Amino acid sequence: MTDTARGTSRRYGSRPTMKDVAARAGVGLKTVSRVVNGEPGVTPDTERRVQDAITALGFRRNDSARILRKGRTASIGLVLEDLADPFYGPLNRAVEEVARDHGALLINGSSAEDPAREQELVLALCARRVDGLVIIPAADDHRYLEPEIAAGVATVFVDRPAGRIEADTVLSDSFGGARDAVAHLIAHGHRRIGFLGDQPRIHTAAERLRGYRAAMAEAGLPVDEAWVSLGSTAPDRVRFAATAMLDGPRPVTALFAGNNRVTVTAVRVLAERPRPVALVGFDDFELADLISPAITVVAQDAARLGRTAATMLFRRLDGVDGPPRREEIPTRLIPRGSGELPPPAGS
Amino acid sequence: MTDTARGTSRRYGSRPTMKDVAARAGVGLKTVSRVVNGEPGVTPDTERRVQDAITALGFRRNDSARILRKGRTASIGLVLEDLADPFYGPLNRAVEEVARDHGALLINGSSAEDPAREQELVLALCARRVDGLVIIPAADDHRYLEPEIAAGVATVFVDRPAGRIEADTVLSDSFGGARDAVAHLIAHGHRRIGFLGDQPRIHTAAERLRGYRAAMAEAGLPVDEAWVSLGSTAPDRVRFAATAMLDGPRPVTALFAGNNRVTVTAVRVLAERPRPVALVGFDDFELADLISPAITVVAQDAARLGRTAATMLFRRLDGVDGPPRREEIPTRLIPRGSGELPPPAGS
DNA sequence: GTCGCGTTTGACAACGTTGTCCAGAGGTTA
């Protein structure tokens, strides 16, 4: 078994080139190129000789050289916040699926919510000459992308808008979703509702807060600022904030959690308490229906976000011009029980 | 004015090169290269002129050309089964983290459990001349990789072993984990235990089945073949199989689910039944502790799998030779309740 | 003034591929 592998005694790390194949097959360089790329104008006999040489040498075309020559890389970059966040899994997958349909590879990386790291990653991708970029931004100033975009790197922002530049964008309807969620709680009798959100500099967090306030205002309900807490989604912070709202001087009877990570912590906090507290979470998650009470959520369609963004990107790459477009993906309230709990009697 | 205009009005899609920068700065090509790469031997004055030209033109080094010239791409490929599967999120993240520490980019894609697609993807990555590959195999024959490995592409297999070639491998202890899980159920009084697994051609599924049989045998318990069902993890199939075991002539009193997707479906099936059935799942998942009863699981450390594999890969890239290594990552049984249910009285 | 030495700089080839263009073989027609 191993001796066959050793049979080809090439120098470790250096691979045969078309030139080697041509020499071995006794044909010209361009003929090999033609065979490799399935171009016409090669007799079956010549083609067979070349194919034999290719397998014998273990030749594989060097795409770096090809890219250099052709100018297009057939790859796109995806920069997201955290590869491990389950919310981005389907999005990632959807983008890859569309890329694959267009014969492109996907290069990706996480920014870890760090603007500097986002920029570093994006520019590294640009240096690789990706044809396009799908970005879930962590930064709030994307002017550093201007030269790249001017040079023809198609760019689409997803989930959050670009900062200080005009660009194609695909967003969930965070405002509307949050308003629906809070209206749902109000419809079930709640008056004192807490909002647990992500850091305020994140666009979606701000939008969801805006939706919360809008729903409260539409119902004529005052908002005690002690009911609003934005910040890191670290469990400790969320736990602390939730507890403060629930045990404060004007305790809330319901919570609206601004994203999946916050919801998970909120569920844990509420599970430890004797009396049930209503909860609606932004983002759906697996098994939300099996917890008791089942968790009512505002679901985003992450796969559709990704698919839409990638499709938009390839449309640009296909040469569709025009001003930056912004597409909004609707959210969907899924009542499951936790949002339908009435406030405790006498509150 | 004219040269400014010429500078800004580049043809859309074509970027300035070092040659353009050199012309504008009034220096030689190599001097620009030196500045871009921070090489010594450039006077501060010259360097400033070059830097100015770079920003004015929006120059960014073309890494395709650089790669072609240097031979190393500073990128590694990760091929996994499904980017959207939450189990692979932390693994993906861990690999990226290690890659980043080594200054490498991560290119990835999903095989969708399709051997042909895996091969296509892997070879595309080889054509890009990735320095190394981390593969979660879908195929069971990897001889197609022999020329690539011989040519110096470092390769590490994770989660499942390579087929028909020798290669570095990092695995979870599926056998031991499954045996622990089933032994746990037996210790709580169960005698008739069902196994719901993934397709038998998948190594981990086979190993877990082996663990199941080992635990049963060690306890001197016979296995009714109606208690064993391997196949697709599609919810319909799992539901059907589980129902058959629970309602069959010799009904099981406990289930062991072979992976996270199966566990989720099993939880749903059991939730619909009047009397509780014990369950242990392979793979931990979020909120497993909040379902009632909380789900007992055998947890794999996906992040550690990824970290170990990537570290092994870069060690090879750093020139460490030697025979293929196989590393095994232990699993951990997390008792939460669902595995501690006793069998119904009189069974 | 010239020599030697170290530093800064640039000309040029090479990396492996593809596009352009031309040469020669073979066949058809006048």
Add this chain to the structure above:
DNA sequence: TAACCTCTGGACAACGTTGTCAAACGCGAC
């Protein structure tokens, strides 16, 4: 037999970068 076409195959330049090597320069010492 010459003129003309078609079809296959190959020579060569170019893509944008980096490594090699040598030229040009400044400067102190003889």
